[in-house]
Amino acid sequence: MIEFTFWDILRNLLFATRWTVLLSVAAFVGGAVVGVAILFARISVARWARRFGAGYIALFQGTPLLMQLFLMFFGLPMLGLRIEPWTAAVCGLTFYASAYLAEIWRAGVEALPRGQSEAAASLGLHRLQELRLVILPQAFRITRAPVVGFLVQLIKSTALASILGFEELLKTANAINNATFEPFKVYGLVAVIFFLLCYPLTQYARMLEGKTAFR
Amino acid sequence: MKYALDFTWLWGSLGALASGAAMTLLLIACTTVFGLTISILGAAARRGRYPWLRKLVGVYVEVIRNTPFLVQLFFIFFGLPSIGVRLDPMVAAILAMTLNMAAYTIEVVGAGLDAVPKGQREAATALGMRPRLAFLKVVLPQALAIIYPALTSQIIIMMLESAVVSQISVRELAQEADLLQARTFRSFETYLVVTLIYLALSAAVRRGMILFGQRMLGAGVK
Numbered sequence: 486m487i488e489f490t491f492w493d494i495l496r497n498l499l500f501a502t503r504w505t506v507l508l509s510v511a512a513f514v515g516g517a518v519v520g521v522a523i524l525f526a527r528i529s530v531a532r533w534a535r536r537f538g539a540g541y542i543a544l545f546q547g548t549p550l551l552m553q554l555f556l557m558f559f560g561l562p563m564l565g566l567r568i569e570p571w572t573a574a575v576c577g578l579t580f581y582a583s584a585y586l587a588e589i590w591r592a593g594v595e596a597l598p599r600g601q602s603e604a605a606a607s608l609g610l611h612r613l614q615e616l617r618l619v620i621l622p623q624a625f626r627i628t629r630a631p632v633v634g635f636l637v638q639l640i641k642s643t644a645l646a647s648i649l650g651f652e653e654l655l656k657t658a659n660a661i662n663n664a665t666f667e668p669f670k671v672y673g674l675v676a677v678i679f680f681l682l683c684y685p686l687t688q689y690a691r692m693l694e695g696k697t698a699f700r
Numbered sequence: 701m702k703y704a705l706d707f708t709w710l711w712g713s714l715g716a717l718a719s720g721a722a723m724t725l726l727l728i729a730c731t732t733v734f735g736l737t738i739s740i741l742g743a744a745a746r747r748g749r750y751p752w753l754r755k756l757v758g759v760y761v762e763v764i765r766n767t768p769f770l771v772q773l774f775f776i777f778f779g780l781p782s783i784g785v786r787l788d789p790m791v792a793a794i795l796a797m798t799l800n801m802a803a804y805t806i807e808v809v810g811a812g813l814d815a816v817p818k819g820q821r822e823a824a825t826a827l828g829m830r831p832r833l834a835f836l837k838v839v840l841p842q843a844l845a846i847i848y849p850a851l852t853s854q855i856i857i858m859m860l861e862s863a864v865v866s867q868i869s870v871r872e873l874a875q876e877a878d879l880l881q882a883r884t885f886r887s888f889e890t891y892l893v894v895t896l897i898y899l900a901l902s903a904a905v906r907r908g909m910i911l912f913g914q915r916m917l918g919a920g921v922k
Contacts, residue, residue, distance in 0.1 A: 547856075547902045549863035551874060552895040559887040637766065644768035648867060655771060668778035676767045676775060683766035 489665045498674055501657035506682070508653055509640045511575045516582025516639070523587035528594055530612070538587065545584030551645055553577050558649050574646035582639055589631045593624035630693035637683045637690070644679075654678060709884040710893060720876030721897055727872060728859040728905070730794050735801035735858075736809075736851075740840070742802060743810035757806065764803035770864050772796050777868045793865040801858045808850050812843035845917040852909040856902050863898070873897060 527538030545553065554577040561568045561576070597620060605615035647656035658675045662668050742760075745753045764772065777792040787795065816839050824834035844851070866875035873894060881890040 544899065547899045548895045549860040549874065549898055551863040552891055552898060555891040556895060559891060563888055641768040644770045645864065669782040672771060672775040672779045676771050679767045679771060680763060684762065687766055
């Protein structure tokens with residue numbers, strides 16, 4: 486058994502926190518990019534594209550994230566890709582985030598008055614211009630609160646990457662716990678760190694919610 | 701080298717998958733009952749007359765909502781024994797799921813209670829009902845009907861999140877998948893099949909909740 490002081494434990498955990506943060510940021514950015522693509526499918530004029538978007542969202546919202554991550558981890562090697570836990574975690578969380586973000590933004594698009602779309606069309610804008618210049622900026626603005634709320638959920642979800650063997654906060658905590666046998670302290674500290682990451686965002690989402698209660 | 705999918709192992713494993721799915725449903729059923737009970741009490745406490753209790757419930761909600769479920773589970777299962785509370789994996793799983801679910805539904809139930817017009821309670825008391833009876837027979841059913849869709853979503857989210865209790869070896873669906881893939885060496889196929897089972901379960905639970913709600917709470921539920 487290795488002697489760990491409280492500060493050793495805390496320092497190691499804080500060191501691992503940057504992987505949690507990095508994974509959250511990567512998944513959020515990836516999820517936003519793929520999410521916009523799914524949003525386009527979901528609000529497309531083509532029926533098959535709308536079907537595809539709806540199916541995609543139903544699939545990712547109707548199955549456990551853990552299974553999605555496992556499929557990513559065991560499935561990508563089948564396509565001949567050698568895969569690290571980091572890649573599997575980023576890909577898995579990206580797809581998961583994209584489904585939720587697409588759904589949030591679609592609700593935003595649908596909340597806009599019909600006149601916005603009609604006005605854009607009557608100004609002679611193409612569908613793509615209409616989306617880019619008129620619809621999406623407004624939809625993004627009114628959905629800021631739920632998006633920040635989802636970011637909290639995403640940060641919490643990165644803990645599942647520990648099961649794939651990615652060395653983020655929780656995986657590091659497991660390792661420290663195996664060395665120190667102080668689970669109460671170690672997992673308590675992990676909870677505190679996650680809380681400190683998430684709580685400000687929760688408060689920010691709440692503030693935005695107050696601000697954007699339909700103008 | 702091309703990988704060939706092989707599902708032949710599936711026929712011998714149907715029993716294990718079925719018992720895993722049954723365990724997942726049992727977990728979520730217990731969680732729903734306990735979680736809903738706690739959230740009704742919590743919502744009442746949040747509107748009660750004791751400021752310290754209101755604050756305590758508020759802190760509980762924030763702490764649970766801002767930490768990962770997996771960390772809560774590990775804290776309860778691995779952490780509590782070091783202060784003398786040793787729990788069976790099944791009990792730890794249900795406790796963690798219940799505490800997690802209640803933190804999300806306390807505010808949902810509260811919003812439902814606030815949405816029932818005050819006149820309903822007043823009318824009930826005017827008819828001679830005691831406050832507690834008026835709450836249980838008049839206010840609560842109406843509040844539940846209002847929040848039913850949100851409650852259904854929360855139950856399904858919780859059911860999907862319950863996959864991680866496999867990490868403390870509760871023999872539910874995800875754990876059966878782990879055991880199967882270790883035995884068959886067919887990880888991709890196993891997780892694919894189990895993911896589809898989860899998809900079917902969540903659709904079935906949603907459908908079941910809607911039917912149950914229509915029967916128990918009346919036409920207001922869709």
